[in-house]
Amino acid sequence: MDLGQLNDDQKAVLKQFREAVKDCTPPHSDDVYLLRWLIARDFDLAKSERMFRNSMEWRRKYKIETLEEDYKTPEVLTKYYSAGHVGVDKLSSYLMVVRYGATDLKGILQSVKKKDYVMHVIELVERGIRTVRNNQAKYKRRPDAINQACVIMDMAGFSMRHITYKPALETALQLVQFYEANYPEFLRRVFVINAPKIFSLLYSMIKPFMHEKTRNKVQIYSYDSAQWQAALLEDIDPEELPACYGGTKTDPDGNPNCVTMVNMGGEVPRSYYLNSRPDTNYKKYLSIANGSKEQLQFQVKDANTLLKWDFQSEEGDIGFTVYRKKSGELIPVVPYDRVDCQMSPEEGEIHCEYAGHYVLEFDNSFSYFRSKKIWYSITMESSKVVCENGN
Numbered sequence: 001m002d003l004g005q006l007n008d009d010q011k012a013v014l015k016q017f018r019e020a021v022k023d024c025t026p027p028h029s030d031d032v033y034l035l036r037w038l039i040a041r042d043f044d045l046a047k048s049e050r051m052f053r054n055s056m057e058w059r060r061k062y063k064i065e066t067l068e069e070d071y072k073t074p075e076v077l078t079k080y081y082s083a084g085h086v087g088v089d090k091l092s093s094y095l096m097v098v099r100y101g102a103t104d105l106k107g108i109l110q111s112v113k114k115k116d117y118v119m120h121v122i123e124l125v126e127r128g129i130r131t132v133r134n135n136q137a138k139y140k141r142r143p144d145a146i147n148q149a150c151v152i153m154d155m156a157g158f159s160m161r162h163i164t165y166k167p168a169l170e171t172a173l174q175l176v177q178f179y180e181a182n183y184p185e186f187l188r189r190v191f192v193i194n195a196p197k198i199f200s201l202l203y204s205m206i207k208p209f210m211h212e213k214t215r216n217k218v219q220i221y222s223y224d225s226a227q228w229q230a231a232l233l234e235d236i237d238p239e240e241l242p243a244c245y246g247g248t249k250t251d252p253d254g255n256p257n258c259v260t261m262v263n264m265g266g267e268v269p270r271s272y273y274l275n276s277r278p279d280t281n282y283k284k285y286l287s288i289a290n291g292s293k294e295q296l297q298f299q300v301k302d303a304n305t306l307l308k309w310d311f312q313s314e315e316g317d318i319g320f321t322v323y324r325k326k327s328g329e330l331i332p333v334v335p336y337d338r339v340d341c342q343m344s345p346e347e348g349e350i351h352c353e354y355a356g357h358y359v360l361e362f363d364n365s366f367s368y369f370r371s372k373k374i375w376y377s378i379t380m381e382s383s384k385v386v387c388e389n390g391n
Helices: 008-020 031-040 045-061 064-070 075-080 105-109 114-133 166-182 199-209 225-235
Strands: 083-088 094-098 149-154 187-193 218-220 284-288 293-300 305-313 318-326 329-339 346-352 356-363 372-381 385-387
Touching: 008 031, 008 045, 031 045, 045 064, 045 166, 064 114, 075 105, 075 114, 083 114, 094 114, 105 114, 105 166, 114 166, 166 199, 187 225, 284 293, 284 356, 293 305, 293 372, 305 318, 305 356, 318 346, 329 346, 329 356, 356 372
Parallel strands: 094 149, 149 187, 187 218
Antiparallel strands: 083 094, 284 372, 293 356, 293 385, 305 346, 305 372, 318 329, 318 356
């Protein structure tokens, strides 16, 4: 649905929606952008506004607006995460190829933190959106149209390791949830090709987290190349489709896999793996029982003191929040986040704008069976620190 296809009632809802969210600062404020949220929630004004505001908060929390400048892609993701832009489809949709089956997700997730992997995928999506908006003539079929993307998900090489490795499954679910909540109507079509029978296991786990509108955009094909090539060529002109998928596009040297646009994935060398053993030198130890939380409270005597933390768990992720105490109330200054600090240390810092008491909270309440062991170091600059509890 595009702006020109709206009936009078839908136009009225769009006008109300524009007025309702005028206090927000979205990345784009044109009617085409706002229309996405209404379509996603079937023009229910209250639900659309709630979804929109939640997404604006998500963008603020993850600093999406400065992602292009701030995020530095780890080399292992550049070389071994197989996803890239190859062209456009017949409806001017941004065309991507993801060689999911050829990607060594276990190796990648032992080489970077889950957050880095997730942010890399988000940056790819944001990069696509920027590319489309900066080249409307190529990627927009008409001025009032919603820009969308078409994705070829190649599952060749997919095996049980993609399902049984828990961090890979967790990140897949997280990415689906992020997409559903923050990129409405971004996808036009997803072609899943070379899908083995066990792919149905992964899809059955992910499907409940997908909106019906998204599920209806997914077409799944097995190894019958004649079948999926015909489907691809129905939507994509041959000159825009890599030759390995039935088109005519190649690399400058004639490579049909278009590896200059989408790498071939492959096993991640162990030289990239992170050292998962915690450094216990000059660090204190904290045990957090399953289903519980532990807090460390510090006194900051001077405003603008720099509070720094460095911690790592022996096994599993941990929730982490920093609060400022005011009149007995805990005010979050670093929002809660699940930190995968078992592979490498989590380091961070904040400027304490006010003198007073600050609380660092380690949260294991989500773990029903497993306790966590944390090695930590908390330091402050330009102020004497008094630790009031903790080891």
